[in-house]
Each structure stands twice: as structure tokens, then as C-alpha cells.
Amino acid sequence: MTEQIIINSLVTASLYLLAATGLTLTFGLSKFPNFAYAEFVTLGAFLGLFVLRNPDGNILFALPIAFVGVGLISVLSYSLVFKNLVARSTNLIYLMISSIALGYVIRHGIAEIWGWRTQSYQQVWTIYRFGDLRITTLWILMIAAALLTGIVLHLFLTRSRLGKAIRAIANNPDLASITGINKQKIIILTWFFGAGLAGMAGVFRAAATRVVPMLGWDILLPMFAVTILGGIGNFYGLILASLILGFAENFGVVYLLRAGLSTEYRMAIAFLILIILLIFRPKGLAGGK
Amino acid sequence: MDPLVFILDALVFVGVFMLLALSLNLEFGYTGLGNFGKVAFFMVGAYIYAIAIQFGLPFYLSLVLCALVASILGALVSLPALRLREDYLAITTIAFGEIVRIIFKAEQSIAGGVWGISIPSIFRDLNLSIRMSVVANLLLVYFVVIVVFIVLQLLTNSPYGRVLRAIREDDEAVSVLGKNVIYYKVQVFMIGSAVAGLSGGLYAQYLRFIEPNMFLPLVTFFVWIMLILGGSGNNKGALVGALLVEFISRGSRILKDYVALPVDAHNVQYIMFGVLIILIIMYRPDGLVREKPLKADWIERKITHGNS
Numbered sequence: 001m002t003e004q005i006i007i008n009s010l011v012t013a014s015l016y017l018l019a020a021t022g023l024t025l026t027f028g029l030s031k032f033p034n035f036a037y038a039e040f041v042t043l044g045a046f047l048g049l050f051v052l053r054n055p056d057g058n059i060l061f062a063l064p065i066a067f068v069g070v071g072l073i074s075v076l077s078y079s080l081v082f083k084n085l086v087a088r089s090t091n092l093i094y095l096m097i098s099s100i101a102l103g104y105v106i107r108h109g110i111a112e113i114w115g116w117r118t119q120s121y122q123q124v125w126t127i128y129r130f131g132d133l134r135i136t137t138l139w140i141l142m143i144a145a146a147l148l149t150g151i152v153l154h155l156f157l158t159r160s161r162l163g164k165a166i167r168a169i170a171n172n173p174d175l176a177s178i179t180g181i182n183k184q185k186i187i188i189l190t191w192f193f194g195a196g197l198a199g200m201a202g203v204f205r206a207a208a209t210r211v212v213p214m215l216g217w218d219i220l221l222p223m224f225a226v227t228i229l230g231g232i233g234n235f236y237g238l239i240l241a242s243l244i245l246g247f248a249e250n251f252g253v254v255y256l257l258r259a260g261l262s263t264e265y266r267m268a269i270a271f272l273i274l275i276i277l278l279i280f281r282p283k284g285l286a287g288g289k
Numbered sequence: 290m291d292p293l294v295f296i297l298d299a300l301v302f303v304g305v306f307m308l309l310a311l312s313l314n315l316e317f318g319y320t321g322l323g324n325f326g327k328v329a330f331f332m333v334g335a336y337i338y339a340i341a342i343q344f345g346l347p348f349y350l351s352l353v354l355c356a357l358v359a360s361i362l363g364a365l366v367s368l369p370a371l372r373l374r375e376d377y378l379a380i381t382t383i384a385f386g387e388i389v390r391i392i393f394k395a396e397q398s399i400a401g402g403v404w405g406i407s408i409p410s411i412f413r414d415l416n417l418s419i420r421m422s423v424v425a426n427l428l429l430v431y432f433v434v435i436v437v438f439i440v441l442q443l444l445t446n447s448p449y450g451r452v453l454r455a456i457r458e459d460d461e462a463v464s465v466l467g468k469n470v471i472y473y474k475v476q477v478f479m480i481g482s483a484v485a486g487l488s489g490g491l492y493a494q495y496l497r498f499i500e501p502n503m504f505l506p507l508v509t510f511f512v513w514i515m516l517i518l519g520g521s522g523n524n525k526g527a528l529v530g531a532l533l534v535e536f537i538s539r540g541s542r543i544l545k546d547y548v549a550l551p552v553d554a555h556n557v558q559y560i561m562f563g564v565l566i567i568l569i570i571m572y573r574p575d576g577l578v579r580e581k582p583l584k585a586d587w588i589e590r591k592i593t594h595g596n597s
Contacts, residue, residue, distance in 0.1 A: 092375045093323040105563035108556040262395035271384040279369040
């Protein structure tokens with residue numbers, strides 16, 4: 001039983017890590033939370049549906065297509081909207097509202113194309129049993145994708161010039177531009193890869209549950225929770241935070257059931273951690289007080 | 290459906306949203322506080338009204354209770370949240386709204402859970418026709434709108450209102466001048482939440498049925514559209530915005546029901562609102578009705594006089 005919850009927690013943590021990597025990195029670079037990340041996740045889920053509707057569609061095709069498709073939409077939204085707004089140093093609240101508005105445009109665009117009804121990938125996942133423990137191919141894929149993202153991003157951020165430049169800009173944009181770092185190029189790359197990962201998270205989420213236009217919105221607040229818990233722009237913090245929230249949610253559900261409370265409160269666990277954290281440690285776990 | 294009832298019904302909703310837009314305008318337009326959880330206070334107002342009426346409280350006391358409970362909640366949320374940066378405040382208030390909704394949804398004993406709760410109309414003993422009962426609600430709602438509008442006009446044009454605007458522009462400067470900024474912000478949050486609670490009570494009284502899915506974060510976003518379209522920092526702008534947005538939204542529902550369109554008018558409406566908001570923020574952030582500068586002539590005369 002406990003082993004099963006640990007596996008479930010790792011799956012949840014992998015999902016949050018993939019979904020929120022771009023959110024935290026672009027938050028760090030462009031200095032505002034992009035609420036449209038919810039819809040980036042949803043768009044990934046529907047692009048996955050588009051691929052899997054084909055007779056020879058396979059989740060291994062769906063993932064890269066969702067990655068590229070969502071990445072391009074994100075870059076497009078940056079160049080058309082947010083680049084101008086950030087350049088004019090628009091009020092932070094207006095930036096957030098614009099990103100929520102963009103989210104509505106994407107969500108209802110999706111609903112217009114694919115409809116509001118609940119759909120599903122209709123894929124069958126092989127279940128491996130180890131005693132009481134159940135693991136599906138999908139879960140293995142999710143955990144593997146999160147591990148791979150972690151390793152690749154770690155190497156990228158520490159070893160490559162570009163990765164170092166990303167950290168430099170997030171730390172001190174003025175100093176970074178003085179030293180000749182091309183800020184625009186790096187911001188666009190981050191918007192592309194971050195949103196691409198969120199698109200992949202959407203495919204995974206949809207494969208594990210169902211496909212609806214609200215899919216992304218339903219996990220937006222946990223995504224914010226891990227972003228803030230890990231410290232904005234801090235990828236390593238995000239890994240830790242995703243694990244913490246994954247475990248808190250999955251073990252929390254068990255205690256909710258034991259206490260005779262509704263499992264609806266599963267979502268409230270993330271919000272509660274988020275609110276308590278914001279009040280006591282607004283800079284995240286790693287940040288100072 | 291009776292076309293007159295349709296218009297009157299839309300006007301009742303406009304009134305309810307005018308209250309929400311006014312309350313957000315006090316918080317954001319005048320004081321610069323980004324409350325992204327407006328729907329939470331609206332929802333609490335609606336539920337408190339439903340519960341109070343069921344306990345047999347007279348409707349005016351129930352409305353007062355809505356405002357009171359919402360404003361206490363506003364204080365409880367804002368005390369810790371206002372120490373946060375704007376982006377954190379936004380995320381916390383959204384999360385708060387969702388927690389409140391989950392509680393009302395999960396706890397059947399409070400007010401019916403997902404099944405919702407019915408509320409008897411206060412006009413039921415008068416045996417009014419449908420048309421007249423909408424008119425009665427219209428009068429009730431606009432009575433409250435007018436009272437709230439006058440109170441907020443007086444408040445925001447008083448020295449108190451000038452402190453709020455100063456906080457919006459530069460809260461550190463205000464605190465250097467010896468004003469307790471947090472104290473002002475909490476008060477604003479309490480007044481704003483009280484108005485939102487009142488609005489929720491009127492909404493529940495008019496609809497006579499509420500359920501948790503009526504209070505999605507979408508409601509908050511709608512109020513923001515109204516405020517930004519109408520023009521923030523200006524109570525008249527908030528009223529204009531509420532009227533326009535509600536009528537556009539009604540219009541699209543008529544299109545959807547009576548005109549065969551190749552696209553879903555509901556989706557097109559949100560796409561349009563989304564694009565509109567982005568365009569307004571990019572090209573006309575002041576909205577339709579601009580905020581009037583404070584006694585600018587007097588200050589300008591003083592400056593030019595001093596220079597010459």
C-alpha cells in the first residue's frame with residue numbers, strides 16, 4: 001500500500017515538474033507569472049488527441065508534436081503580446097491579466113476546434129505487477145520523461161554557455177546584457193522549451209485521465225504552488241517542490257479518506273501549502289526569509 | 290420569452306456586476322491591489338444570504354450579514370496576503386477563491402454541496418407576475434448600486450481617497466509620510482469585500498438558486514474585463530464596463546440560441562474578450578472612461594505662478 005502511494009507520488013511529481021519547468025523559468029526571466037501555462041498544458045493534451053486519433057498514432061509521436069506545437073504558440077504569444085508589454089514596463093497586474101486573457105483565447109479556441117465534450121485517448125497501458133504494486137507503461141514513461149528533463153536541464157544550465165546565460169539573466173539582467181548576452185534570443189528559447197515541456201505534460205495528464213478544455217486549469221494552482229515552493233526561476237528548487245507536493249497530495253488523500261473528508265480536498269492540499277508558504281517563506285524553500 | 294423581461298433581467302445582472310466592478314475598482318483602480326479572488330467574496334455573500342434566509346432572518350438583515358461576513362473574511366485574507374508582492378497576492382487570492390468553492394462543493398451539510406441550494410424569494414408573498422417580480426428585483430438591486438456608488442464617490446474623493454491613490458502610485462512614499470499603509474490596504478480590502486458580499490446576496494436573492502459551479506474563477510476575470518474596458522480608477526468607468534460586458538455577453542447568448550452560426554458564439558465571445566483585453570492593455574490602458582487628474586488646475590496654476 002505504502003509502496004503504491006510512493007509510486008503514485010512520483011508520477012504526480014513528474015507531471016508537476018514537466019508542467020511547471022517553463023512556468024518557473026519564464027517567471028524568472030520575464031518577471032511575471034504566465035497564467036496561460038494552464039492552456040499550454042491543455043493545448044498539448046489536444047495536440048496529443050489529434051495525433052492519437054490517427055490509426056497508427058502513438059504516444060511517442062504525440063509527445064514531440066505537442067512539444068513543438070505548444071512551443072511555437074508560446075513563442076508567438078511572446079513576440080506578439082508579451083515582448084511589447086514587458087518592453088513598455090507594463091504594470092505587473094496588467095501583465096498577469098493579459099496572460100489570463102491569452103489563456104481564455106487559447107482555451108476557447110481549443111473548445112471551438114475540438115468541442116467541450118469529454119474525450120479520451122483510448123489507449124491501453126500494459127500493467128506490470130510486483131506483488132501488490134501496480135505500474136503502467138504510462139507511469140514509467142512519465143517518470144522517465146521527468147528524469148530525462150532533470151538531467152538534460154541540469155547539464156544545459158551548468159555546462160552550456162546558453163544555460164549559464166539563462167541563469168545570469170534571471171539573476172541580474174542589467175549585468176548580463178552588459179557582458180554581451182543576447183537577452184531576446186535566450187528569452188525566446190526559454191519560452192519555446194518551457195512551453196514545450198508543458199505541452200508534453202498535457203499529453204501525459206490527458207493519457208492518465210481524460211481530455212477536456214479545463215484540463216490545464218485544473219492543475220494550474222499546483223503548478224504555481226511548486227513554482228513558488230521551489231523559488232521562482234529555480235529549477236532545482238522546482239524538482240524538490242514537485243516531489244514534496246506529489247507526496248503531500250497522495251499521502252494527503254489517504255488521510256482525507258481516513259478522516260472521512262471528501263477527496264475533493266485533494267486540490268486544497270496544494271492551495272493550502274501554497275498559501276501557508278507564501279505567508280511564511282515567500283522566497284521559497286531555498287530562498288532566505 | 291417576453292423581450293421586456295429579457296432586458297430587465299439583463300439589467301438586474303448588470304446591477305449585480307456593477308457592484309463587483311465598483312468593489313474591484315476601489316481595490317485595484319484606486320489602491321492598486323490586484324485581487325484575483327473577487328469571486329470568493331461574491332460566493333460567500335451568496336451562500337451567507339441563502340443560509341441566513343433559511344434560518345428565517347429578514348432579508349435586509351441577511352444582506353447586512355453578507356456584507357459583514359465577507360468583509361471579515363476580507364480582513365482575514367488581506368492581513369497576511371498584503372505583505373506579499375503583487376504577483377504572490379494574485380496567486381494567493383485565486384487559490385483562496387478555489388478553496389472556498391471546494392469547501393462549499395464538498396460539504397453537503399453547509400448548503401447542499403454540488404446539488405446547490407434553493408432560496409425563497411422575498412417577494413413571494415406579493416404574488417407578483419414574472420414581469421413585476423423582475424422589476425421589484427431591479428429596484429432593490431439599483432437601490433443598493435446607487436447607495437454604494439454614492440458612498441464610494443464620497444470616499445474616493447475625500448482625503449482618504451487621495452491617500453489610496455498615493456498608495457497606488459508609491460506606497461513607500463506614503464509610509465514615509467507617516468501613514469500606515471497596511472492599515473489602509475486592509476480597510477480597502479474589507480470595504481471591497483463587503484460590497485462584493487452584498488452583490489452576492491442580491492445575486493442569490495434574484496436567482497433563488499445557487500450552486501458551487503456558478504462561482505468559477507471566470508467570474509473574477511469577467512469583473513476584471515469590465516473594469517479594464519470601462520476604465521479603472523474611476524467609478525463611472527466601472528459602471529460603464531459592467532453594462533457593456535454584460536450586454537455583449539447576453540448578445541452572444543442570443544446569437545447562439547436563435548441564429549445558426551458556423552461557430553459557437555459562446556467560444557467566440559471569450560476569444561473576443563481575451564483579444565479585446567490584450568488590445569486595451571497594449572493600446573489604451575486607461576479604458577473608455579479615463580481617470581480624472583486630481584485638482585490639476587490648481588496645482589498647475591501654483592507651479593506656473595511660482596516659476597514666473
